[in-house]
Amino acid sequence: MVDIHCHILPALDDGANSLDEALEMAEMAIEDGITHVVATPHANSEYRFDSDVVQERRNELQARLGDRLKLGTGCDFHLSVENLGKIRASPTKYSINQKRYLLVEFAELAIPPAADEVLHGLQLLGLSPIITHPERNRLIRSQPERLWRWLRQGCYVQVTAQSLLGKWGESARKQVEEWLDQKIVHFFASDAHNATRRPLRLGEAYAVVAGRWGEPTAQALFRENPLAAFEGRALAYEPEVPPAPLRKEQSVRRRKRFFFF
Ligand SMILES: [Fe+2]
Structure with a gap:
Protein backbone atom coordinates (compact mmCIF):
# COMPACT_ATOMS: atom_id res chain seq x y z
CA MET A 1 0.00 0.00 0.00
CA VAL A 2 1.01 3.60 -0.55
CA ASP A 3 0.24 6.41 1.89
CA ILE A 4 0.13 9.93 0.39
CA HIS A 5 -0.70 11.87 3.56
CA CYS A 6 1.08 11.62 6.90
CA HIS A 7 3.02 13.69 9.41
CA ILE A 8 5.98 11.40 9.94
CA LEU A 9 8.86 13.91 9.75
CA PRO A 10 10.09 14.86 13.22
CA ALA A 11 9.62 18.25 14.87
CA LEU A 12 8.09 20.11 11.92
CA ASP A 13 4.45 20.25 12.99
CA ASP A 14 2.06 18.39 15.33
CA GLY A 15 3.20 15.03 13.91
CA ALA A 16 6.20 12.99 15.09
CA ASN A 17 8.03 14.70 17.94
CA SER A 18 11.40 13.06 17.48
CA LEU A 19 13.40 10.89 15.12
CA ASP A 20 12.65 7.95 17.41
CA GLU A 21 8.92 8.48 17.05
CA ALA A 22 9.29 8.87 13.27
CA LEU A 23 11.16 5.54 13.17
CA GLU A 24 8.46 3.92 15.27
CA MET A 25 5.82 5.17 12.81
CA ALA A 26 7.89 3.88 9.89
CA GLU A 27 8.21 0.42 11.48
CA MET A 28 4.47 0.40 12.04
CA ALA A 29 3.90 1.19 8.36
CA ILE A 30 6.30 -1.52 7.16
CA GLU A 31 4.63 -4.08 9.41
CA ASP A 32 1.25 -3.04 7.99
CA GLY A 33 2.33 -3.70 4.39
CA ILE A 34 2.96 -0.09 3.37
CA THR A 35 5.77 0.33 0.82
CA HIS A 36 5.71 4.09 0.09
CA VAL A 37 4.91 7.05 2.33
CA VAL A 38 4.63 10.72 1.44
CA ALA A 39 5.61 12.94 4.35
CA THR A 40 3.25 15.91 4.24
CA PRO A 41 3.89 18.48 7.00
CA HIS A 42 1.35 21.24 7.55
CA ALA A 43 1.65 24.67 5.94
CA ASN A 44 -0.72 26.89 7.91
CA SER A 45 -0.79 29.82 10.33
CA GLU A 46 0.70 27.61 13.06
CA TYR A 47 3.40 25.78 11.11
CA ARG A 48 5.73 27.28 8.55
CA PHE A 49 6.61 25.06 5.61
CA ASP A 50 10.26 25.13 4.54
CA SER A 51 10.84 22.74 1.64
CA ASP A 52 14.63 22.59 2.22
CA VAL A 53 14.16 21.51 5.85
CA VAL A 54 11.49 19.01 4.76
CA GLN A 55 13.93 17.44 2.27
CA GLU A 56 16.70 17.32 4.90
CA ARG A 57 14.48 15.55 7.45
CA ARG A 58 13.21 13.18 4.78
CA ASN A 59 16.78 12.29 3.75
CA GLU A 60 17.81 11.69 7.37
CA LEU A 61 14.88 9.36 7.93
CA GLN A 62 15.35 7.61 4.58
CA ALA A 63 19.01 6.96 5.41
CA ARG A 64 17.94 5.25 8.64
CA LEU A 65 15.33 3.13 6.86
CA GLY A 66 17.36 2.09 3.82
CA ASP A 67 15.15 0.56 1.14
CA ARG A 68 12.61 -0.90 3.56
CA LEU A 69 10.23 2.01 3.06
CA LYS A 70 10.31 4.60 0.28
CA LEU A 71 9.76 8.16 1.48
CA GLY A 72 8.50 11.04 -0.62
CA THR A 73 7.65 14.61 0.32
CA GLY A 74 4.64 16.84 -0.07
CA CYS A 75 2.61 19.24 2.03
CA ASP A 76 -0.69 19.36 3.87
CA PHE A 77 -1.52 22.60 2.08
CA HIS A 78 -3.97 24.86 3.87
CA LEU A 79 -5.96 27.19 1.59
CA SER A 80 -4.94 30.55 3.00
CA VAL A 81 -4.30 33.81 1.19
CA GLU A 82 -0.64 33.71 2.26
CA ASN A 83 -0.13 30.15 1.01
CA LEU A 84 -1.83 30.91 -2.29
CA GLY A 85 0.56 33.80 -2.88
CA LYS A 86 3.54 31.53 -2.21
CA ILE A 87 2.39 28.64 -4.37
CA ARG A 88 1.93 30.91 -7.37
CA ALA A 89 5.64 31.71 -7.23
CA SER A 90 6.65 28.05 -6.96
CA PRO A 91 3.82 25.61 -7.76
CA THR A 92 5.61 22.30 -7.27
CA LYS A 93 7.28 23.23 -3.97
CA TYR A 94 4.24 21.91 -2.11
CA SER A 95 3.06 19.08 -4.35
CA ILE A 96 3.61 15.34 -3.89
CA ASN A 97 7.20 14.59 -4.88
CA GLN A 98 7.27 18.00 -6.60
CA LYS A 99 5.03 16.66 -9.36
CA ARG A 100 1.38 17.42 -10.14
CA TYR A 101 -0.76 16.33 -7.17
CA ASN A 137 -15.46 18.58 7.65
CA ARG A 138 -18.99 19.27 8.85
CA LEU A 139 -19.46 22.14 6.39
CA ILE A 140 -18.60 19.99 3.40
CA ARG A 141 -20.80 17.15 4.68
CA SER A 142 -23.75 19.53 4.95
CA GLN A 143 -23.16 21.12 1.52
CA PRO A 144 -22.26 18.17 -0.72
CA GLU A 145 -22.97 20.18 -3.88
CA ARG A 146 -19.78 22.13 -3.24
CA LEU A 147 -17.69 18.95 -3.18
CA TRP A 148 -19.45 17.81 -6.35
CA ARG A 149 -18.53 21.04 -8.10
CA TRP A 150 -14.87 20.50 -7.19
CA LEU A 151 -15.06 16.92 -8.46
CA ARG A 152 -16.60 18.08 -11.73
CA GLN A 153 -13.85 20.59 -12.22
CA GLY A 154 -11.29 17.79 -11.90
CA CYS A 155 -10.32 17.70 -8.22
CA TYR A 156 -9.86 14.42 -6.34
CA VAL A 157 -10.97 13.15 -2.92
CA GLN A 158 -8.80 11.60 -0.20
CA VAL A 159 -10.47 10.15 2.87
CA THR A 160 -8.80 9.12 6.14
CA ALA A 161 -8.46 5.39 6.79
CA GLN A 162 -9.46 5.83 10.42
CA SER A 163 -12.70 7.57 9.41
CA LEU A 164 -13.98 4.33 7.90
CA LEU A 165 -13.16 2.58 11.17
CA GLY A 166 -15.31 5.07 13.12
CA LYS A 167 -12.40 6.85 14.83
CA TRP A 168 -13.64 10.27 13.64
CA GLY A 169 -17.25 9.62 14.66
CA GLU A 170 -20.30 8.01 13.14
CA SER A 171 -21.13 10.84 10.73
CA ALA A 172 -17.66 10.69 9.15
CA ARG A 173 -17.81 6.89 8.91
CA LYS A 174 -21.23 6.89 7.26
CA GLN A 175 -20.13 9.65 4.91
CA VAL A 176 -17.13 7.62 3.71
CA GLU A 177 -19.38 4.60 3.15
CA GLU A 178 -21.83 6.68 1.14
CA TRP A 179 -19.06 8.21 -0.97
CA LEU A 180 -17.56 4.76 -1.60
CA ASP A 181 -20.99 3.63 -2.83
CA GLN A 182 -21.09 6.69 -5.10
CA LYS A 183 -17.52 6.05 -6.31
CA ILE A 184 -16.25 9.54 -5.63
CA VAL A 185 -13.30 8.52 -3.40
CA HIS A 186 -9.89 8.39 -5.14
CA PHE A 187 -7.50 7.79 -2.24
CA PHE A 188 -7.33 6.43 1.28
CA ALA A 189 -4.49 7.80 3.43
CA SER A 190 -3.50 7.54 7.09
CA ASP A 191 -3.04 11.24 7.98
CA ALA A 192 -0.92 9.69 10.75
CA HIS A 193 0.45 12.04 13.40
CA ASN A 194 2.04 9.62 15.88
CA ALA A 195 2.49 5.99 16.81
CA THR A 196 -0.52 5.79 19.12
CA ARG A 197 -3.80 7.65 18.61
CA ARG A 198 -3.27 8.50 14.92
CA PRO A 199 -1.11 5.63 13.67
CA LEU A 200 0.53 5.00 10.30
CA ARG A 201 -1.66 2.08 9.33
CA LEU A 202 -3.96 1.35 6.40
CA GLY A 203 -4.43 -2.43 6.56
CA GLU A 204 -7.58 -2.54 8.66
CA ALA A 205 -9.41 -0.05 6.44
CA TYR A 206 -8.14 -1.90 3.35
CA ALA A 207 -9.78 -5.09 4.63
CA VAL A 208 -13.11 -3.28 5.17
CA VAL A 209 -13.04 -1.81 1.65
CA ALA A 210 -12.03 -5.13 0.07
CA GLY A 211 -14.79 -6.95 1.99
CA ARG A 212 -17.64 -4.62 1.08
CA TRP A 213 -16.60 -2.84 -2.15
CA GLY A 214 -14.31 -5.55 -3.58
CA GLU A 215 -10.60 -6.23 -3.90
CA PRO A 216 -10.12 -4.22 -7.16
CA THR A 217 -11.57 -1.09 -5.49
CA ALA A 218 -9.31 -1.55 -2.45
CA GLN A 219 -6.28 -2.02 -4.73
CA ALA A 220 -7.18 1.15 -6.63
CA LEU A 221 -7.70 3.32 -3.55
CA PHE A 222 -4.85 2.05 -1.37
CA ARG A 223 -2.23 1.21 -3.99
CA GLU A 224 -2.74 2.07 -7.67
CA ASN A 225 -4.02 5.65 -7.36
CA PRO A 226 -1.67 6.63 -4.49
CA LEU A 227 1.29 5.16 -6.40
CA ALA A 228 0.26 7.15 -9.50
CA ALA A 229 0.18 10.30 -7.34
CA PHE A 230 3.58 9.39 -5.83
CA GLU A 231 5.02 9.12 -9.33
CA GLY A 232 3.04 12.01 -10.85
CA ARG A 233 1.12 9.86 -13.34
CA ALA A 234 -2.57 9.90 -14.38
CA LEU A 235 -4.83 8.01 -11.97
CA ALA A 236 -5.72 4.43 -12.82
CA TYR A 237 -9.14 4.61 -11.15
CA GLU A 238 -11.23 7.67 -11.89
CA PRO A 239 -14.95 6.79 -12.25
CA GLU A 240 -17.33 9.28 -13.82
CA VAL A 241 -18.77 11.71 -11.25
CA PRO A 242 -22.41 10.77 -10.45
CA PRO A 243 -25.22 13.38 -10.06
CA ALA A 244 -24.91 15.47 -6.89
CA PRO A 245 -27.03 14.30 -3.94
CA LEU A 246 -29.65 16.63 -2.48
CA ARG A 247 -29.03 18.39 0.78
CA LYS A 248 -31.05 16.94 3.67
CA GLU A 249 -33.43 19.91 3.86
CA GLN A 250 -33.96 19.79 0.08
CA SER A 251 -34.99 16.14 0.18
CA VAL A 252 -37.36 16.79 3.11
CA ARG A 253 -38.93 19.68 1.17
CA ARG A 254 -39.39 17.43 -1.87
CA ARG A 255 -40.96 14.70 0.22
CA LYS A 256 -43.40 17.19 1.75
CA ARG A 257 -44.39 18.53 -1.66
CA PHE A 258 -44.96 15.02 -2.90
CA PHE A 259 -47.15 14.29 0.12
CA PHE A 260 -49.21 17.47 -0.46
CA PHE A 261 -50.01 16.59 -4.07
FE1 LIG B 1 -2.79 16.04 7.63
Missing part, protein backbone atom coordinates in the same frame (compact mmCIF):
# COMPACT_ATOMS: atom_id res chain seq x y z
CA LEU A 102 -1.35 18.71 -4.26
CA LEU A 103 -3.10 17.91 -0.96
CA VAL A 104 -5.56 20.71 -0.19
CA GLU A 105 -7.05 21.16 3.26
CA PHE A 106 -10.07 23.32 4.06
CA ALA A 107 -10.63 24.99 7.41
CA GLU A 108 -13.19 23.38 9.71
CA LEU A 109 -15.26 26.47 10.25
CA ALA A 110 -15.35 28.40 6.99
CA ILE A 111 -14.94 27.51 3.34
CA PRO A 112 -14.10 30.57 1.24
CA PRO A 113 -16.95 31.49 -1.13
CA ALA A 114 -14.36 31.68 -3.93
CA ALA A 115 -13.12 28.10 -3.30
CA ASP A 116 -14.12 27.01 -6.85
CA GLU A 117 -12.01 29.78 -8.40
CA VAL A 118 -9.12 29.16 -6.02
CA LEU A 119 -9.03 25.46 -6.93
CA HIS A 120 -9.29 26.37 -10.60
CA GLY A 121 -6.36 28.75 -10.13
CA LEU A 122 -4.27 25.86 -8.74
CA GLN A 123 -5.23 23.77 -11.77
CA LEU A 124 -4.09 26.57 -14.07
CA LEU A 125 -0.68 26.30 -12.37
CA GLY A 126 -0.57 22.69 -13.59
CA LEU A 127 -1.57 21.17 -10.25
CA SER A 128 -4.22 18.51 -9.53
CA PRO A 129 -5.81 19.31 -6.15
CA ILE A 130 -6.68 16.43 -3.85
CA ILE A 131 -9.27 17.50 -1.26
CA THR A 132 -8.11 15.96 2.01
CA HIS A 133 -10.52 14.24 4.39
CA PRO A 134 -13.74 16.12 3.44
CA GLU A 135 -15.67 13.53 5.46
CA ARG A 136 -14.25 15.11 8.63
